Amino acid sequence: xxxxxxxxxxxxxxxxxxxxxxxxxxxxxxxxxxxxxxxxxxxxxxxxxxxxxxxxxxxxxxxxxxxxxxxxxxxxxxxxxxxxxxxxxxxxxxxxxxxxxxxxxxxxxxxxxxxxxxxxxxxxxxxxxxxxxxxxxxxxxxxxxxxxxxxxxxxxxxxxxxxxxxxxxxxxxxxxxxxxxxxxxxxxxxxxxxxxxxxxxxxxxxxxxxxxxxxxxxxxxxxxxxxxxxxxxxxxxxxxxxxxxxxxxxxxxxxxxxxxxxxxxxxxxxxxxxxxxxxxxxxxxxxxxxxxxxxxxxxxxxxxxxxxxxxxxxxxxxxxxxxxxxxxxxxxxxxxxxxxxxxxxxxxx
Amino acid sequence: xxxxxxxxxxxxxxxxxxxxxxxxxxxxxxxxxxxxxxxxxxxxxxxxxxxxxxxxxxxxxxxxxxxxxxxxxxxxxxxxxxxxxxxxxxxxxxxxxxxxxxxxxxxxxxxxxxxxxxxxxxxxxxxxxxxxxxxxxxxxxxxxxxxxxxxxxxxxxxxxxxxxxxxxxxxxxxxxxxxxxxxxxxxxxxxxxxxxxxxxxxxxxxxxxxxxxxxxxxxxxxxxxxxxxxxxxxxxxxxxxxxxxxxxxxxxxxxxxxxxxxxxxxxxxxxxxxxxxxxxxxxxxxxxxxxxxxxxxxxxxxxxxxxxxxxxxxxxxxxxxxxxxxxxxxxxxxxxxxxxxxxxxxxxx
Numbered sequence: 027x028x029x030x031x032x033x034x035x036x037x038x039x040x041x042x043x044x045x046x047x048x049x050x051x052x053x054x055x056x057x058x059x060x061x062x063x064x065x066x067x068x069x070x071x072x073x074x075x076x077x078x079x080x081x082x083x084x085x086x087x088x089x090x091x092x093x094x095x096x097x098x099x100x101x102x103x104x105x106x107x108x109x110x111x112x113x114x115x116x117x118x119x120x121x122x123x124x125x126x127x128x129x130x131x132x133x134x135x136x137x138x139x140x141x142x143x144x145x146x147x148x149x150x151x152x153x154x155x156x157x158x159x160x161x162x163x164x165x166x167x168x169x170x171x172x173x174x175x176x177x178x179x180x181x182x183x184x185x186x187x188x189x190x191x192x193x194x195x196x197x198x199x200x201x202x203x204x205x206x207x208x209x210x211x212x213x214x215x216x217x218x219x220x221x222x223x224x225x226x227x228x229x230x231x232x233x234x235x236x237x238x239x240x241x242x243x244x245x246x247x248x249x250x251x252x253x254x255x256x257x258x259x260x261x262x263x264x265x266x267x268x269x270x271x272x273x274x275x276x277x278x279x280x281x282x283x284x285x286x287x288x289x290x291x292x293x294x295x296x297x298x299x300x301x302x303x304x305x306x307x308x309x310x311x312x313x314x315x316x317x318x319x320x321x322x323x324x325x326x327x328x329x330x331x332x333x334x335x336x337x338x339x340x341x342x343x344x345x346x347x348x349x350x351x352x353x354x355x356x357x358x359x360x361x362x363x364x365x366x367x368x369x370x371x372x373x374x375x
Numbered sequence: 376x377x378x379x380x381x382x383x384x385x386x387x388x389x390x391x392x393x394x395x396x397x398x399x400x401x402x403x404x405x406x407x408x409x410x411x412x413x414x415x416x417x418x419x420x421x422x423x424x425x426x427x428x429x430x431x432x433x434x435x436x437x438x439x440x441x442x443x444x445x446x447x448x449x450x451x452x453x454x455x456x457x458x459x460x461x462x463x464x465x466x467x468x469x470x471x472x473x474x475x476x477x478x479x480x481x482x483x484x485x486x487x488x489x490x491x492x493x494x495x496x497x498x499x500x501x502x503x504x505x506x507x508x509x510x511x512x513x514x515x516x517x518x519x520x521x522x523x524x525x526x527x528x529x530x531x532x533x534x535x536x537x538x539x540x541x542x543x544x545x546x547x548x549x550x551x552x553x554x555x556x557x558x559x560x561x562x563x564x565x566x567x568x569x570x571x572x573x574x575x576x577x578x579x580x581x582x583x584x585x586x587x588x589x590x591x592x593x594x595x596x597x598x599x600x601x602x603x604x605x606x607x608x609x610x611x612x613x614x615x616x617x618x619x620x621x622x623x624x625x626x627x628x629x630x631x632x633x634x635x636x637x638x639x640x641x642x643x644x645x646x647x648x649x650x651x652x653x654x655x656x657x658x659x660x661x662x663x664x665x666x667x668x669x670x671x672x673x674x675x676x677x678x679x680x681x682x683x684x685x686x687x688x689x690x691x692x693x694x695x696x697x698x699x700x701x702x703x704x705x706x707x708x709x710x711x712x713x714x715x716x717x718x719x720x721x722x723x724x
Contacts, residue, residue, distance in 0.1 A: 177636050187573060190581040224536060224624040232539040232621045256628035260636035272581045275573040276625055279605035284633040287526050287609040288665075292641070295665035296658050305657025309644075312651035316644035320637055 044076045044099070045357040048130040048139035051081035052108045053146020055343050058082075058089050061145065064349025065100060066093045071350065074357050078103050078139055080130040105129035108146075111342065115149030119157060127151065131158040134335035141336035141356035143327060145344040152188050155330045155337040162365065164372040165332035167196045169271070170339060171204055172328035173212070174281055175320045176262030182208050182217075183267050186274035188330065194238040197221070197268050198245065202371045203331040204266035205248045210362040211355065212265075220254030220264030222273055234270060242268070247371065285320055326351040329359070332368060336360070393425045393448070394706040397479040397488035400430035401457045402495020404692050407431075407438050410494070413698025414449060415442045420699065423706050427452050427488055429479040454478035457495075460691065464498030468506060476500065480507040483684035490685035490705035492676060494693040501537050504679045504686040511714060513721040514681035516545045518620070519688060520553055521677035522561070523630055525611030529674055531557050531566075532616050535623035537679065543587040546570070546617050547594060551720045552680040553615035554597045559711040560704065569603030569613030571622055583619060591617070596720065638666060675700040678708065681717060685709070 049065055051058045058081060065077040076099045079086050083104040090100070107125040109118040122128060127146055131154045133139040142159070144151050152170065161168055169185030184200040185192065192200075201219050208217040221242060223231045230253065231239070242250045254264045259277065269277070292313075296306040326348060327340035336359050340352050398414055400407045407430060414426040425448045428435050432453040439449070456474040458467040471477060476495055480503045482488040491508070493500050501519065510517055518534030533549040534541065541549075550568050557566040570591060572580045579602065580588070591599045603613045608626065618626070641662075645655035675697060676689035685708050689697050 177640070190573070222625065224539070224621055224628075235621075256625040257632040259629065260632040272573055272584075273622060273625055276571065276605040276622055277629060279573075280608065280626060280629045281633055283606040283609040284630055285637055288634055288637055291526070291665040291668060292662060295661040298661055298664075302658045302661035305654040305659075305661075308654025309651045309658055310654075312644040312647055312654075313641060315647075316637075316640040319640060 042076065044074055045141065045360040046076045046078065046139045047353050047356045048078040048080050048103070048133045048142045049349070049353070050126045050130050050142070050144035050146050051079045051086050052105070052126040053144045054340070055145075056345055057145065058085055060344060060346045061349055062086065062089045062093075063346035064344075065353065066090075066095045067346055067350040068353035069095055069099050072354055072357060074361070075099070075353060076101070077353065078130075078133060080105050080133070081108070081126040082106060103129060103133065109150045111147045113147065113150070115147060115153040118147070118150050119154050125150075127154050128158065131155070131337065134159050134337065139335075140360045141338060143338045143340060143349070143352050143356065145327075145340040145342055145349070148187065148339055148342075151337060151339045152330065155333050159333045159335045159337055162332050162334055162369055162372065165203075165368070166199060167192060168330050168332035169196075169200045169203070170328050171200075171207065171331050172278060173325040174259075174267075174278065175325065176260055178262030180212065180325055181259065181262055181265055181267050182212070183269070183274050183278060184331070185269065185271040186278045186328065187271050190271045192234070192270045194234065194241055197234070197238045197270065198241050199332070199372055201242055201245065201248050201250070201266060201268045203368050204268065206364060206367045206371060207329065207331060208265050210364060210367065211358050214265045216249050217265035218251045218263075219248045219266040219268060220251050222259075222267060222269035222277070223253035223255065225253065225255065238268075285317075289317060326355040329355075332372070334365070336365070391425065393423055394490065394709040395425045395427065395488045396702050396705045397427040397429050397452070397482045397491045398698070398702070399475045399479050399491070399493035399495050400428045400435050401454070401475040402493045403689070404494075405694055406494065407434055409693060409695045410698055411435065411438045411442075412695035413693075414702065415444045416695055416699040417702035418444055418448050421703055421706060423710070424448070424702060425450075426702065427479075427482060429454050429482070430457070430475040431455060452478060452482065458499045460496045462496065462499070464496060464502040467496070467499050468503050474499075476503050477507065480504070480686065483508050483686065488684075489709045490687060492687045492689060492698065492701050492705065494676075494689045494691055494698070497536065497688055497691075500686060500688045501679065504682050508682045508684050508686055511681050511683055511718055511721065514552075514717070515548060516541060517679050517681035518545075518549045518552070519677050520549075520556065520680050521627060522674040523608070523616075523627065524668060524674065525609055527611030529561065530608065530611055530614055530616050531561070532618070532623050532626060533680070534618065534620040535627045535677065536620045539620045541583070541619045543583065543590055546583070546587045546619065547590050548681070548721055550591055550594065550597050550599070550615060550617045552717050553617065555713060555716045555720060556678065556680060557614050559713060559716065560707050563614045565598050566614035567600045567612075568597045568615040568617060569600050571608075571616060571618035571626070572602035572604065574602065574604065587617075634666075675704040678704075681721070683714070685714070 167189040171184040184204040327338040519537040520533040533553040676687040
């Protein structure tokens with residue numbers, strides 16, 4: 027008998043210390059194959075997790091049959107509908123009550139899961155997080171906060187797309203929540219917080235940045251280092267990079283875009299002569315390793331911070347590895363009591 | 376007797392068909408050496424240009440002494456002060472009346488030069504352009520518009536830093552002026568115009584983009600293709616990329632930042648083993664060529680569009696090559712009558 031059946035019997039009260047992760051088995055380009063493979067891998071890596079695979083039961087069951095795994099720690103939760111990427115998110119969440127995203131989020135809302143992970147529609151995950159799971163009291167806007175690769179390791183980008191046209195008070199909360207996440211999930215002590223700006227000086231910037239800068243400077247519980255120019259972001263100047271979602275989305279997408287074009291130009295260049303073709307063979311492993319350090323899928327999904335529970339969005343192109351990393355990230359999030367720390371930090375007015 | 380002396384005698388009326396470019400000999404990390412070298416190179420490349428070297432006469436004269444050049448086409452205009460990069464620009468323009476930037480811009484204002492080129496303080500160039508040279512009637516905000524490298528060639532990014540917190544009507548003018556520049560200076564027929572957005576659909580975006588989108592759609596004289604996500608910019612999806620200056624500055628700076636970090640990671644990776652070191656030697660020329668295609672200094676400086684004359688800002692790190700390319704770009708700008716075309720396109724209300 028699996029622990030979820032116990033949960034149901036006891037009316038939603040969890041009887042396990044394990045982190046329970048509800049995984050959208052139907053979302054993303056490689057679903058359900060890579061989702062299920064990732065779940066099985068996570069079980070092998072840590073004993074501290076249970077996975078609820080949410081989606082079409084028959085499809086999931088057929089896929090699962092290929093693996094040997096601890097049957098007490100994986101369970102299927104049937105959901106007959108799938109929200110497509112192109113669907114308007116608000117409508118989709120409202121109408122597709124039996125979709126994997128809505129069913130998975132309800133498991134978090136009802137306390138039957140600690141976290142929900144999806145590689146599906148970003149819009150639906152963002153809307154569902156706010157509407158179904160709900161915000162921690164006092165949190166004005168929950169930001170989407172991916173880790174981005176830098177020369178020194180990783181930085182957390184808050185917000186990268188959840189709340190356009192944010193206000194200064196939102197950005198201050200992003201800084202606080204981002205600092206907690208970087209310190210306790212990623213393990214960076216006293217993380218440096220910077221605000222994205224178009225110059226290093228305090229008087230530079232647009233209206234939002236100029237208003238937010240003194241507020242961040244006045245916050246005692248964060249390690250604010252001032253403005254960060256976009257040029258410095260890949261060098262890892264700040265651990266937590268605070269910005270409004272429109273700017274954050276540009277940063278995230280351009281990281282991917284510039285990287286992929288540059289790499290394809292280099293590869294094309296190397297195929298141009300016999301000499302460089304031979305050289306390319308010799309440098310291939312080194313090149314692969316360097317590029318891997320710049321591949322954001324290595325670092326798991328992006329949490330939506332400040333919700334009553336945890337919701338994580340992974341890349342649409344997620345493979346088993348990213349799903350596995352993300353599930354393990356959920357365990358750390360729970361064990362480090364991130365939401366309790368956010369509640370303490372964000373005092374409702 | 377040089378043509379400028381004729382000009383002075385005739386009270387500012389130019390007696391030459393050549394494009395007269397005033398060059399800030401004192402601005403930028405490599406001034407005056409690379410500025411003067413660049414000017415001499417430009418003279419060798421085209422007969423259609425004359426250069427006024429603006430700055431400390433003795434310093435310029437000593438540097439010029441190394442070169443053989445057509446003495447009728449280079450002249451020194453003395454300016455005893457230099458505006459430093461760190462100086463607050465408005466104050467600097469107001470107080471340093473005899474700085475190379477103020478003196479050079481006045482030459483444009485008074486019709487003694489067609490263009491002013493500077494690698495010096497961006498802020499001072501932007502402020503001086505508006506305050507000294509002045510806007511074309513009807514132009515609300517003159518944007519800074521650099522060319523950025525893409526997989527397909529180059530795209531024009533308007534605005535990359537002149538006007539934060541722009542309004543929809545400004546962005547529409549950016550689109551018009553950018554289209555004229557790309558068509559007639561860069562030679563892209565019927566250039567595709569895109570607006571930077573966080574999704575491809577019309578209903579996506581922040582308040583500014585949502586308001587601007589239908590205005591651009593309604594413009595008959597531009598080839599508007601809709602939203603462009605940041606990820607697509609390096610692929611060259613649009614020829615003219617319209618955005619507000621804060622976003623544009625992030626795009627420009629991140630292009631440089633991601634590129635340089637990625638390249639240094641690749642180089643570091645290649646130095647890791649004997650095998651890859653040998654490979655690195657073999658691929659070096661190909662790698663260099665690929666990276667060159669992604670080096671923005673190859674494409675000359677960024678014009679400030681919509682002024683009564685032409686002001687071009689080059690990189691602070693400009694070398695002779697970028698200065699030479701920029702001077703030639705000024706010739707095309709004048710010969711193609713870009714400002715006349717902008718005047719026709721922007722009808723004052």
